[in-house]
Amino acid sequence: MNGTSDDPALQDRVELAYPALPADVREAVRVALGAAAWWRGLRWLAYGSAVLAFLIAALELLLPGEPDAGTVAEMAGLGTAAIVVVRLMSRAVARAFLRAARAQGGDARVVVDAEGGRWTSRDTDTVIRWAMLPRYVETDRLFVLLTPRRAGTGFAYLPKHGLADPADADRLRALLDRHSSRV
Template sequence: MNGTTDDPTLHDRIELAYLPALADVREAVRVTLDAARWWRALRLLAYGAAALALLVAALELLLPGEPDPGTVAGMAGLGAAAVAAVHLMGWAVARAFFLSVRAQGEARAVVDAEGGRWAARDTEQVIRWAMLPRYAETDRLFVLLTPRKTGSGFAYLPKHGLADPADADRLRALLDRHSNRI
């Protein structure tokens, strides 16, 4: 041996090229939110508030005396609004993010032993593995996630951006070496 490292896994380099798609961004945001403790707590709080508001409305209707239509309608509306807000928040975040990346046109990503590099018309970003220690895989995407302590940042790699479908296995192996699957 000549003293150099000939481990082919150290030289893995996977390239992707893709047009941003709203469905990809929505799925990446959903995965990111589902992985965040604060989102689960917020969702639980919204459903709890909805249940409490509906309980107040039901009590108003069921207790003796004439029910106050304003209280019933207000509580039912509050409960519905809490549930709607929690469902629409992910969609709104995804839509805003998509509009910004769509304006950049085709995206290119390179993932290797160092981390990931994303480039588009007016932007370039390099993210090392220390900032993306977790990932999740869906049917459409690999979603790379920041550490829990830093919040809920993410990057995504759509499988349709791979040159060859077999590259998905190579990418999964690379991610498994440098990141933890959740």
């Protein structure tokens, strides 16, 4: 849809059509998790645990006496596992989200207007009002709409490549600014 219509209702409406692409989903999940306080806390806990485990392993190796190889191996393994798990978590979430999107038909058609957003695919039709998407983040590729902090880490994403006209990105940004807050 282009921005040349004189109808005010159509000026406050942007349409998108796009397939569920892995790069888009990974970026949307990264943004959504980055905006979640619990995720930041979990990352700090995992990295802090890893540092502590590596420190214990180093002390075991550096202190006088014969180092306990079992303790060194366990602590090094624990530290490595904490880092690997936290790094793979967002990929696992993105993979599950992508699998679900593809199971629903993969290709999405979205209408964003003054009421909120309506996502339609082969098997689903979902309406989300602005009260559930009061925040958004813009990246080079996407607009990621976020649920309220009290609701957790729900999100929806709108890839810029899904817009019919590159000028629609400005219209979509203006629409989001009217109904949502930029994070």
